[in-house]
Amino acid sequence: MPAINEVTNLEVNSNIAVLTLNSPPVNALSAKVREGLHVGVKQTTEDDNVKAVVLICEGRTFIAGADITEFGQAPKGPSLFEVLDMIENSSKPIISAIHGTALGGGLEVALTCHYRIAIPSAKCGLPEVKLGLLPGAGGTQRLPRVVGAQKALQMVTSGEHVPAKECLEMGLIDEMANEDSLLEDAIKFASTIVKENRPLVKVKENEENIKADKGNHALFADFRKSIARRTRGFLAPEYNIQCIEAAVNKPFEEGIKVERELFTKLVTGSQSAAQRYVFFAERLVNKIPDIPSETELIEVNSVGVIGAGTMGGGISMNFANVGIPVTIIEQNQERLDRGLAIIKKNYENTANKGRISMEDVETRMALITGELSLDTLNSQDLIIEAVFENMALKKEIFRKLDGISKAGTILASNTSALNVNEIAAETKRPEDVIGLHFFSPANVMKLLEIVRGEKTSKSIVASSMAIAKKIGKIAAVVGVCPGFVGNRILGQRQREANKLILEGALPWDIDDALFNFGFPMGPFAMSDLAGLDIGWNKETSKGETLRDILCESGRLGQKSGKGFYLYDENRNKSPDPEVEAIIRKFAEAKQIRLRDISKEEILERCLYPMINEGFKILEEGMAIRASDIDIVWINGYGWPAYEGGPMFYGSLVGFDKILDWLKKMEQELGSEFKPSSYLEKVVNENINIFV
Numbered sequence: 001m002p003a004i005n006e007v008t009n010l011e012v013n014s015n016i017a018v019l020t021l022n023s024p025p026v027n028a029l030s031a032k033v034r035e036g037l038h039v040g041v042k043q044t045t046e047d048d049n050v051k052a053v054v055l056i057c058e059g060r061t062f063i064a065g066a067d068i069t070e071f072g073q074a075p076k077g078p079s080l081f082e083v084l085d086m087i088e089n090s091s092k093p094i095i096s097a098i099h100g101t102a103l104g105g106g107l108e109v110a111l112t113c114h115y116r117i118a119i120p121s122a123k124c125g126l127p128e129v130k131l132g133l134l135p136g137a138g139g140t141q142r143l144p145r146v147v148g149a150q151k152a153l154q155m156v157t158s159g160e161h162v163p164a165k166e167c168l169e170m171g172l173i174d175e176m177a178n179e180d181s182l183l184e185d186a187i188k189f190a191s192t193i194v195k196e197n198r199p200l201v202k203v204k205e206n207e208e209n210i211k212a213d214k215g216n217h218a219l220f221a222d223f224r225k226s227i228a229r230r231t232r233g234f235l236a237p238e239y240n241i242q243c244i245e246a247a248v249n250k251p252f253e254e255g256i257k258v259e260r261e262l263f264t265k266l267v268t269g270s271q272s273a274a275q276r277y278v279f280f281a282e283r284l285v286n287k288i289p290d291i292p293s294e295t296e297l298i299e300v301n302s303v304g305v306i307g308a309g310t311m312g313g314g315i316s317m318n319f320a321n322v323g324i325p326v327t328i329i330e331q332n333q334e335r336l337d338r339g340l341a342i343i344k345k346n347y348e349n350t351a352n353k354g355r356i357s358m359e360d361v362e363t364r365m366a367l368i369t370g371e372l373s374l375d376t377l378n379s380q381d382l383i384i385e386a387v388f389e390n391m392a393l394k395k396e397i398f399r400k401l402d403g404i405s406k407a408g409t410i411l412a413s414n415t416s417a418l419n420v421n422e423i424a425a426e427t428k429r430p431e432d433v434i435g436l437h438f439f440s441p442a443n444v445m446k447l448l449e450i451v452r453g454e455k456t457s458k459s460i461v462a463s464s465m466a467i468a469k470k471i472g473k474i475a476a477v478v479g480v481c482p483g484f485v486g487n488r489i490l491g492q493r494q495r496e497a498n499k500l501i502l503e504g505a506l507p508w509d510i511d512d513a514l515f516n517f518g519f520p521m522g523p524f525a526m527s528d529l530a531g532l533d534i535g536w537n538k539e540t541s542k543g544e545t546l547r548d549i550l551c552e553s554g555r556l557g558q559k560s561g562k563g564f565y566l567y568d569e570n571r572n573k574s575p576d577p578e579v580e581a582i583i584r585k586f587a588e589a590k591q592i593r594l595r596d597i598s599k600e601e602i603l604e605r606c607l608y609p610m611i612n613e614g615f616k617i618l619e620e621g622m623a624i625r626a627s628d629i630d631i632v633w634i635n636g637y638g639w640p641a642y643e644g645g646p647m648f649y650g651s652l653v654g655f656d657k658i659l660d661w662l663k664k665m666e667q668e669l670g671s672e673f674k675p676s677s678y679l680e681k682v683v684n685e686n687i688n689i690f691v
């Protein structure tokens with residue numbers, strides 16, 4: 001094939017030119033790809049033999065968007081805008097032939113083509129919002145001109161990938177090809193367009209689909225309201241909406257100006273920098289340096305779960321959801337029945353919300369079998385223990401499992417803090433033992449900490465990563481240390497939050513500061529939700545801590561209508577003067593002088609020790625890389641993605657500033673603030689921890 005450059009080929013056959021891009025892995029619009037498109041389209045317009053052009057990609061996908069690695073770098077080669085102008089203004093019809101995904105800039109390219117054909121498995125979308133961006137190459141102005149304002153709003157603010165069939169129905173693609181003959185069908189389609197002398201359709205000129213919504217302010221106001229909760233704190237969704245609003249109410253060229261202005265604001269801002277970092281971090285976290293990709297995997301076709309409580313039930317649902325049969329073990333029939341009934345109820349609730357069908361509920365429940373004896377766990381490929389956090393009990397279970405389970409079974413504990421090496425040592429096959437730390441609710445939360453024991457084999461780690469992917473989790477491999485990565489860092493925030501309320505900040509001051517930072521809730525609202533009496537003992541309680549006093553006075557959290565907060569019948573919380581009085585009295589008895597504490601100080605006190613702990617974790621090798629820590633905190637603890645996770649956030653604040661702060665605090669408040677020696681090294685030697 002005649003090459004235009006390393007990534008582009010152009011071939012002309014019977015008056016139809018085929019312009020092929022081949023730039024692995026995802027044909028992103030790098031400088032080379034843009035150059036290839038620019039030169040290729042120019043050549044086709046100058047070649048009298050060419051009557052139409054098919055634009056197609058090799059490899060796994062059509063163009064998946066702009067090359068994200070190029071953002072922030074000096075522009076090279078023709079800009080995407082020049083390329084799009086050339087395509088749209090071509091005197092020959094250009095047809096994009098789509099397989100895989102046409103995303104972001106990729107869909108924007110397709111939208112400047114005069115026609116679009118796709119195979120049934122293809123998907124189209126404008127996912128820029130997930131990178132803290134908006135489609136900056138005309139996508140926000142062209143999409144509503146094809147699919148209307150409502151659908152465009154939904155697509156740009158969710159970033160969803162829309163299946164080809166739906167795209168065909170809403171006019172985003174014009175023709176469906178056969179799954180395995182895209183090129184052939186695209187050439188046929190192009191020939192028909194030529195033969196029938198069909199017009200050069202320019203999406204930007206189509207006002208038909210937007211005219212009904214001109215001046216319809218309610219449409220946008222209602223849409224804003226509908227996504228407000230989900231998008232709190234993020235800038236990009238609102239900017240995307242403003243662009244669609246401009247598309248509907250302004251002429252195309254003016255709308256483009258709005259899009260460019262808002263795109264520039266986003267792409268140069270810190271939110272998008274953080275979200276782009278998170279995009280790559282989510283991919284890096286899957287790479288375990290010492291485990292080759294060809295490592296032999298254990299195929300998991302059946303699972304055993306020990307414990308039908310909240311965790312065990314949620315864990316089981318993950319596997320049933322993807323068609324893997326699960327055997328759940330409980331100690332007695334009553335607990336087993338209760339556990340199974342809760343699972344059924346959860347599925348029914350999901351069905352009532354329309355997310356799955358009642359038939360799905362039945363299919364999934366049929367995959368879950370309850371048993372009362374561990375002896376039934378003799379044939380499963382993966383067994384996950386999810387009983388109380390009690391080391392003696394866990395050891396006993398693993399001793400028994402060693403005798404019961406078949407050779408090669410992955411033996412996993414769902415412990416959230418206990419020593420996996422100690423548990424593994426109870427068996428004669430510690431290489432098969434691993435921690436799989438799910439987060440509650442386990443059927444919903446994305447994160448899975450994969451706790452690699454000293455002796456865990458590479459195959460067990462790799463197989464656990466593979467099964468995590470299958471059940472839709474984001475998995476991070478962590479080492480054995482108290483609390484692993486997530487809870488170990490959480491411990492720092494909790495300790496400081498508890499100390500702060502004895503220095504003068506009220507629980508709601510702290511919660512508000514963290515909520516406004518972007519967390520879904522603060523530590524005290526969280527404690528109320530979980531129940532203040534977890535780990536509290538009525539018989540031995542002596543009013544020694546604030547928690548003791550609250551529990552002793554019946555303030556057990558949301559379930560008792562009051563905890564740190566007061567709750568109404570709908571579980572809406574409000575600050576309670578009684579709690580303030582309890583705190584003041586407690587402080588007085590301990591001769592503590594309370595002072596005013598600013599929101600800034602609250603954030604520093606809660607967040608900087610977490611970052612310090614992150615450095616200790618890296619120093620000890622308990623996380624593979626800094627970005628894995630961020631992935632844990634974003635997906636397991638609600639750290640806002642637009643702040644990039646604790647380590648990324650720390651880099652924005654400045655590690656030198658945090659180090660100075662820790663040194664000062666160490667002098668004022670003691671050794672809990674002692675800086676990690678790795679942090680000192682990073683600052684002194686100016687090390688980039690993100691490479």
Ligand code: 3H9
Binds near residue numbers: 105133
């Ligand atoms: C945009 O288009 C802005 C425009 O409006 C223009 C403005 C002017 N760039 O996810 P995978 C890499 S913004 C560079 O594991 P999958 C990725 O890092 C963009 N690299 O595969 C990975 O590298 P590695 C809008 C990219 O099959 C490899 O490709 N578009 C890009 O599970 C494989 O990726 C998007 O946001 C990129 N755009 O999923 C789409 N995309 O192998 C982003 C991927 O070294 N991409 N890489 O780890 C995706 O959603 C998924 O990659 C995709 C494939 C669904 C395409």
